[in-house]
Amino acid sequence: MEKIFDKIVKFIEHIIEYKKKIIRIGVFIASIGVALVIVLGGVYYSYAKSNIKYSKSEAEGIALKKIQGEVVNFEKDLDFEDATFEYKFEIKDKENMLKEITVSSKSGAITDIENPYEERYDD
Numbered sequence: 001m002e003k004i005f006d007k008i009v010k011f012i013e014h015i016i017e018y019k020k021k022i023i024r025i026g027v028f029i030a031s032i033g034v035a036l037v038i039v040l041g042g043v044y045y046s047y048a049k050s051n052i053k054y055s056k057s058e059a060e061g062i063a064l065k066k067i068q069g070e071v072v073n074f075e076k077d078l079d080f081e082d083a084t085f086e087y088k089f090e091i092k093d094k095e096n097m098l099k100e101i102t103v104s105s106k107s108g109a110i111t112d113i114e115n116p117y118e119e120r121y122d123d
Contacts, residue, residue: 044083051084051106059087059103066110067101069093076105086111 054062060071073090085105092098102112 045078048078048083048085051082054087054103054105054108056087059105059108060089062103062108062110063087063089063091063101066113067091067093067099069099072098079104082106 056074056076060074064071069091071089072092075088077086077088078084079086082104087103087105088100089103090098090100097115100112100114101110103109104111
């Protein structure tokens with residue numbers, strides 16, 4: 001009976017050691033994956049920053065030429081498709097309406113204009 005018990009204990013110890021090895025390997029692989037994502041994200045971010053040809057103030061001037069008014073809010077977003085930054089300005093126009101305009105930091109082009117509070121109806 002003691003021999004069977006000893007065999008069972010050894011078998012369980014072997015399984016525990018095997019699980020520890022699997023966990024260590026899994027943690028190592030996950031760590032490499034996280035490090036890789038961080039490095040690639042940094043490279044992508046640096047590339048997007050190198051694409052900035054227009055400053056915030058230049059982009060604001062472009063936006064205000066299109067929609068005369070007062071800038072009430074500003075956001076700088078990363079456009080993942082083009083690896084560029086976009087400047088988003090909320091402008092209160094002469095009629096006191098809020099418009100949102102997006103300007104590319106790479107080309108200075110207006111990429112979107114919208115009235116976020118405008119109701120849209122599909123016919």
